Amino acid sequence: MGAAHLRLGVNIDHVATIRNARGGGHPDPVKAALIAVDAGADGITAHLREDRRHIRDEDISALMAALTVPLNLEMAATEEMLAIALRHRPHAACIVPEKREERTTEGGLDAARQFTLLAPMVDALRAAGIRVSLFIEPDAAQIDAAIRLNAPVVEFHTGRYAHVDGQSRADELRRIADAAALAVKNGIEPHAGHGLTFDNVGPIAAIPQIAELNIGHFLIGEAIFGGLAASIGEMRARMDAAR
Ligand SMILES: CC(=O)[C@@H](O)[C@H](O)COP(=O)(O)O
Numbered sequence: 321m322g323a324a325h326l327r328l329g330v331n332i333d334h335v336a337t338i339r340n341a342r343g344g345g346h347p348d349p350v351k352a353a354l355i356a357v358d359a360g361a362d363g364i365t366a367h368l369r370e371d372r373r374h375i376r377d378e379d380i381s382a383l384m385a386a387l388t389v390p391l392n393l394e395m396a397a398t399e400e401m402l403a404i405a406l407r408h409r410p411h412a413a414c415i416v417p418e419k420r421e422e423r424t425t426e427g428g429l430d431a432a433r434q435f436t437l438l439a440p441m442v443d444a445l446r447a448a449g450i451r452v453s454l455f456i457e458p459d460a461a462q463i464d465a466a467i468r469l470n471a472p473v474v475e476f477h478t479g480r481y482a483h484v485d486g487q488s489r490a491d492e493l494r495r496i497a498d499a500a501a502l503a504v505k506n507g508i509e510p511h512a513g514h515g516l517t518f519d520n521v522g523p524i525a526a527i528p529q530i531a532e533l534n535i536g537h538f539l540i541g542e543a544i545f546g547g548l549a550a551s552i553g554e555m556r557a558r559m560d561a562a563r
């Protein structure tokens with residue numbers, strides 16, 4: 321209790337997934353983003369995948385024009401995505417690993433092994449005034465790479481935490497908490513996200529060093545039952561209750 325405000329970034333990718341299932345423009349991810357902001361989102365996250373399976377280039381332009389809160393652009397470490405980020409200059413760019421055939425982001429970026437590829441990208445994004453984040457596993461070697469890359473932010477992939485139970489979940493939570501403490505000790509702001517739900521968000525939100533959670537798939541799915549504003553309001557309440 322009493323820790324600093326934990327920011328909520330709402331990921332609107334899967335509004336675009338539904339839109340794309342039929343073509344056309346409905347439901348509009350920008351409309352969803354504006355509802356999310358009214359409902360308490362501190363920022364909006366959108367992942368422009370290389371295959372454009374959900375968010376498309378024109379969504380990024382429209383979000384940049386419409387939003388009054390920070391846009392966090394999730395992007396693969398490619399020259400194409402770097403050029404897009406530099407053209408739009410979102411508040412933040414989170415570099416994520418991408419595999420064309422994956423159903424969703426399966427793990428964190430291997431920032432340690434991809435150091436040579438990432439270093440000029442992080443430098444270019446930073447030089448453009450974009451807050452760079454690396455989507456990594458909660459792992460000391462990856463945090464060490466983030467330190468050497470001068471990344472101001474890391475986002476810990478919570479997918480494993482979300483998908484295991486019992487002692488394995490407790491172990492993963494401990495790994496995330498230790499990683500968050502290590503990041504802060506080294507001047508890096510830790511965020512977390514992936515697979516978070518009403519039921520599993522509390523222990524992650526209770527980690528005092530974590531400054532932001534990015535949550536999407538569950539919120540958009542839950543919106544089918546109670547509406548988007550209600551699903552975001554409930555998530556916000558659970559995050560606040562954990563602090
Ligand atoms: C990096 C991340 O966790 C989000 O971008 C999430 O992956 C979005 O959903 P998809 O993985 O289904 O594209």
Ligand SMILES: NCC(=O)COP(=O)(O)O
Pocket residue numbers: 331365475512513514515516534535536537538
């Ligand atoms: N970076 C994680 C994210 O933006 C949302 O992931 P999810 O809640 O859609 O699994």
